[in-house]
Each structure stands twice: as C-alpha cells, then as structure tokens.
Amino acid sequence: MRARTLLPAILAAALLTLTGCGSSEGAASASDTGASATEASPPAQPPAASNGSGADGAKVPEALNFTATTVDGKPFDAKTLAGKPTVLWFWAPWCPTCKGQAAETAKVATDNAGKVNVVGVAGLDKNAAMHDFVADTDTGSFPHLSDEKGEVWKRFEITQQSHYVILDKTGETVYEGVLPGGKGLADKVAGLTG
Template sequence: MRARIVLPAVLAAALITLTGCGADSGADGVATGTSPSGASSPAQPSASPDAEDGTTTEPEVPNALQFTSTTVDGKPFDASTLAGKPTVLWFWAPWCPKCKAQAAETAKVADDYAGKANVVGVAGLDKNAAMKDFVADTRADGFPQLSDEKGEVWKRFEVTEQSRYVILDKDGETVYEGVLPAGEGLAEKVAGLTG
C-alpha cells in the first residue's frame, strides 16, 4: 500500500525536474564513480603500444562507454570509440536558454582539446528537428551531437535535468557531474584530466 503512494510521488518529482531548465540547485560536485557505465564522427580510441612485441592494443572499453546512439544528422555513433581519453558528455535541450549559453564554451573546449579529450553533446527533451536547429544556431557542430529523443543516454547516466555535464576520466570513471553556468570551469576540469 505504501509503495502505491511513494512511487507516484517520486515519478512526479522526476518529471518536474525534467521539465525545468536546469535550475542551479547546487547539485554540482564530484561524483564517486558509481555512475553507470559516452556533426563530426567521434575520435578513435587511442591505441597503446604492447610492451612485449611492439604492436598496439586498443584501450579497454569501460562500461560507461558501452552504448550506441545516433547523431542529430542521423549518423550512427558508437561510444566505445571514446575509450582511452577523458570524455565530456554535455546534456542539453534545444529550448533551454542555459544550454544555449553553454554552447560556445563547450564548442571551444571541444576544439581546444581535440585529440586529447572527447566532447559529446547529448540532446534530449525535444524532437530531432529542434535539436538540429539548436546545433546550427549555436554553431556547436564541431563535435558530435547525439539525438536522444527517447532519453536512453540520459537514463544511462541518471541525468534528470538539462544543462548538465558528466565528465569521465580516461578510464571511464565519473569525476564530475553537475551544472557549469555558461560552461565556466569546463576548460579547467578538462585540462586537469589531460595535463
């Protein structure tokens, strides 16, 4: 009987959060690494030389990057190609003014750290046409933008509001999850992982 009352309340609270525009709730911070197991095509995983025979081996794909999706341009996307480098997942919605304010800094970080870190946008909470318009309007087409209309990637990373960053280290462990107004501080967080 109690579950019948509590479950609808929890679901209603989650829906209310999803319909907001990423209000700064002070929920940003460092994650403990317990989060679930990641335009242009993604970067290829960096290969490591095998110490014994000089051949190269692909990095192990962490659970966090074992998913596939589709870009806003309809191209297949395999997150396993992100393995071996720090990865920024930027969760945004096309109608969100805070997301729009983050676009320029996120695109700059993607460009500045190309080859050293991955940056991937994960659009949700709208239709693909609106997502494509957002990417064009904000000039955020220099890095992969996923169309997550069904919210599968959002659910995988337990994201409940847009205007959110999830940053993974090179081993796929979550090292940051939260809001960065206008993308402020993103470059420093990525520099700390690549440096």
C-alpha cells in the same frame, strides 16, 4: 485513448517543473554546498571490465558500451571514445541555460581536439529541434547524439538538462553536475590532460 495522449504531456510538465531549466535557483550544486561533485551524487556509471577495445585498442569501460544516432542521422559507437577523457554534455534544444553553455563547450572541444572527446547528448525534444540548436549555437564541431527516447540519459541517470558528466581516460566519472555558462569546464578538462 485520451489518457494516453495526456500522460506524456503531464510527465513532461512535471519534469520541467523539477528540472528548472534556465534557473539555478533552488538547486544547489555540489560546489554551492562545498562538496565535490562525486560526493554529491553517485558516479553515473562505474567502470567495468573491458568489453572489447575502442579507438587505439583502448579497453572499453561499461560506461562507454553503447550506441546511438547523431542529430545528423549517423551511427555513433561510444566505444570509439575509450582511452581519452570524455565530456558528455546533456542538453535540450529549448533550454536557455544550455544555449548559454554552448559557446564555452564548443571552445573546450576545439581547444582539446585530439586529446579529449566532447559529445553533446540532446534530449527532451524532436530531432529537428536538436539539429536547429546545433546550427544556431555553432556547436557542430563535435558530435551530438539525438536521444529522443532518453536511452543515454537513463544510462547515466540524468534527470535534468544542462548537465555535464566528465569521464577520465579509464571511463571513471570524475565530475557530474551543472556548470552555469560552462564556467569551469576548461579547468576540469585541463586537470585530465595535463
């Protein structure tokens, strides 16, 4: 019984040690090494044949074939994102790096409303903390998924918080990585809408 109680705590501590939230030291991003993000790591999910249609009758790639619940407890169907570029922002409520990205991510969401989907995917904590993060960072203008069990994180093979996955309108991953302070997010999104 004691081992079951300690194992999640040990795993969480190991994950924190590996991810290094709040520090970009020791973790070279694709831009630091001169490689593009798609060269640095495999795509989060390759696009697949349609599994139906999303918003405006758009084909739904496999990457967007999932459901979740928002931090506000509302059902969320990712199929509704199909047909538009999508930014998935993976964050944790206790992460200072994530808090530093919040303002820029919210600005990109507001500036591109109707043209680009921006969705926060919160994990590594309880829903109450996730809800507080959204309120404290004033990022409630776009949906945030409560991924306490890590199902969406696993789907996109995310191993650290403060991570972006950007999909083009067909659902293909065009960027995956860390953007300190959200810097560069607006440029990456502009490249998909212009």
